[in-house]
Amino acid sequence: MVKEVICVHLGQAGVQVGYDVWELFCAEHQIGCDGHALQSSVLPPGVDAPHESFFYETGSGQYVPRSVMFDLDPSAVDEVRNSRLKHLFHPESLVNFKQDSGGTFVQGQQMGRQCKQVPLLMDRVRLAVDLCDNFQGFFVFRSWGGGTGGGVGVDALEELGDAFCVESYKKIFEVVIYPSAEHGTTTVEPYNCVFSGALSRHLADLSYMLDNQAAYNMCRHKMKVSNPTFEDLNAVLAQVVSASTLSLRYDVELNSTLDEICTNIIPEPQFRYPIVSLAPVRSKKSAGHENFSPYEITKELFESKNLLCDAGPHFLQNRFEAACVVFRGEGDTGYGAVPVQACEVYDAIRRLKNPTSRAHIPKFCPWIKNLGFKVGIVGVPPVTTPNSPFVKTKRQAALLSNSTAVRNLFIRQYRKFLKLFYHKAFVHQYIAQGFTMDDFLEALEQYRDIIETYRIRLNQCKETEEEMQRQALGLTGPPPTDTAATATQ
Known part of the structure; x- marks a missing residue:
């Protein structure tokens, strides 16, 4: 039975990234802008489509995202209402107030409490939960540096935990849009970021750290975009979210539930800030000029330029406590369009463990023997949206890892x-x-x-x-x- 996940998008950053995420999900699962399937698929009786963990089907045959979008400022939500996906979302899942938070954590928190916006948000979440048969948890998209994402986000996480997770052991995953080192939206971003991180330490089970600075660097150096816009950054973040949720939306044995992700990634509760790496990342100009073998992709996953975390120049001098690699797409077997084979991935990992240069070997904690990777394979090729700066490839991989390198993110805002x-x-x-x-x-x-x-x-x-x-x-x-x-x- 499909286990449902509900996505909660908070603040301008959470809503805008969420829009790109759902646009990509629709492209991957052959769902049109109006929610109707573009390609009919016949499944055996009693078998649900894997993507129904993130979508639910109405009586008219329309697929609707299991999501709630909320912002104090109406502009970001209005953009969704007037976008090409305006018929995809349930109208009651798009919620906004009439005044912004001024970009400060405290004002966002006070407005959420005094204007009863958090209870309104929770009412919409409960409606989404009621439509689930086998509900397993939440994905909460928010920016730690924002007023709504920070102030309302902390209260929303606390309410979600109290209402759904204390007794039933459901999971709350954060998708944290971390402030950039070079491009800040407000002067008080460091204050907002520290308050958000400190006050939500025990409110989420896992926090994906998606660093805006790393996304900027990826656009400049890997995709050759000289002046990246927020649309470019959101496209990068959407690809990373898609890659890190593959196991929840397709048939794959690795990390098929939120519980399994926590089991494989979090060695101890305090180490709940994993980082994500994506490969290959190239510009559209390089289409057809490179052949990305499983070994080349696996090697790139451990390069700092492919990491959605600005971990500094000494990334590989840190230690990994866990690493899960999920491959998708076609293999190099020479027998046509067949999925990536497990033997190809394990051979790539074996070569990575014994390279010519010992300096590039990813180092695990010494009590983790044999450099063990968790490996998952999805046969569906990667997909890009029309406005995405990514080159279209036959295969792609994501690395979800728990590394001490993440501390560099916290140090940056701490200073x-x-x-x-x-x-x-x-x-x-x-x-x-x-x-x-x-x-x-x-x-x-x-x-x-x-x-x-x-x-x-x-x-x-x-x-x-x-x-x-x-x-x-x-x-x-x-x-x-x-x-x-x-x-x-």
């Missing part, structure tokens, strides 16, 4: 927060809405705890590796210390 807070810049906007200096300090401490958690894990890995090397050399006892250096310290 920006400190620079503003040191001069108390713009703090008065939050104080006027009811926040106190203690709220700032408490949020900063909790945000620092996230960074510290990953730093400690990286140090544990290095200490364990050193001990294993000593044991391999037959050395016993504690490692030697530099007496002179110790005396100087």
